[in-house]
Amino acid sequence: MSNEEQDTRASGSVPNAFGNVLAWTWMPNMPASLKRSNLHTLLYTLRAIANADGTLRYRDTRRPFSLQAIAKAAGADPKDARDRLEAAVRAGVVKAVGERRKGRSVLYVLAPIPAPDWAAAAAYLDGVKALREDARQKRKTERKVAPWADEKGGRSPELESTEKGGPPPELEGIDRDSERGTAPYPRKGDRPLTGWGDRPPYTPGGYPWGSHDGAEVVPQPQVVAAPEEPSDHQEHPHDTAPPPARAAPPKSDPADHTTWPTCPVCDRRIMPDPRRPDRRVHARCEPRLTAERTAS
Template sequence: MNGDEQDTRASGSVAHAYRNALFWRWAPAMPKGIPAAFVTLLYALASAADPAGRVRFRDGSVIRIKDIAAACKADEKDVRRYLTAAVAAGVVAVEGEQRRGRPTLYVLMLTPSPDWGAAVDAITNSKRKRPERTPPPWRQAAPGADQKNGGRSPELPEDKNGGPPPELSDLDHEKERGTAPRTSSGDRPPFGSGDRPPNNPGRPMSLPHEVAEVEPQPPVDVAPAPTELPENHEPRTADVARCAVCHERMIPRPGRDRHTHCITAGGAT
């Protein structure tokens, strides 16, 4: 594109009349089968066309499909489909011969009564078909199986995986079962044939505590303490004597009637 804006706003131009017809008459009368992208394409053609209605630049070069697709924000394949539908409806024509590798010159057509049904058929028939998605192998049901909810679930033979699980009713209830070991400070034994020990952390002993009756003791008579002591009262001790010199108490010893220091002080033997 050369960047020059097409002078299509003149009241007497084909492009101006085309936009008015599209806005006021054609778009409201279109059936529901025509997508909005088809209408967007027609508006883009009217904006890019010259006053004569030809979709080309002022220098005569044709506007290519990829430029039209970029203006419509659509895929080039969808733009080709919508152009074919517009030609079928009679609102767009092709000038000259269409050749592969050469851009096609499209011309706006002011048709009094467009054939929108032909446009719907052209769009529907040219719709691209997406390849069918193959379901994953785990959803493919076996022949003869129920097709609802993905078929029936697979069944394993009885001789695999150790056979059916044992039933509790087959056990002999008269056999002696294992007993739980005594409660100790060790850990709980692993799962085995024996029962688990009782787990009573911090449980007080439930034995009865009987309190013995205490019989009353007989009273003891205590003599009253003397209130006064005589003047010459001395505490009575076992074998207490008096020194012959200082008259103080001393421990009696055989052959001695006075203290040692009293003997030393008096010079007596």
């Protein structure tokens, strides 16, 4: 044991008197709330690290112990150590020497008085605990309430941009009373058709353009115009007029379903396929059309 430790533990030193009065007088009379706050643990730590004259500062530099150093020695959080030090000051068992300013270490001195004011220390710690509990409840409430809602409730904000989410755009030039678009088949079992339009197989991720690759192309029957009646000014009555040129089928517009071709078997619209612009019969209707032509 060094000479400095012997001086601290000597019978006439301040830490020795502080430890005796803490163990034999203060602890039996200390309120239970202060014991639950571990005030006595901090007081025992101060007694162990204090100098022989009761001051809490380094022996070599004579600088006061910082709050972080005291909290580390007591194994406590710096905030809790600060609150317990203030409670000890209010009880009178620790003295703060000099001006107390933020960011500057305060010199604390042990004061082994016979009758501390434990009520003042308990009132201070209870007030600090209540303030922290109110702040915690306020933060909890702010996390639950949406930022746009007021005290009496409110509605969610309107989205200014529909880039991510929002209602679908309104398409112009669509007849609401005409035939509808396509709908997917159910994944299991069969069901009766409940609307207009063809129903391609259900394939998540988009329209199955490649589902009809193996189907045979059946040309759409063309209506041949009747021969024109010969006019009076024709020189050769036996000569007939040349047949009119076959009109090309109208080009289908994917955005306008009224331009889509009609299947001759099911009499429903056929969604245009960029890879097969000449398709005029549904793939599922081609076997039926072939059977009808074979039977006829």
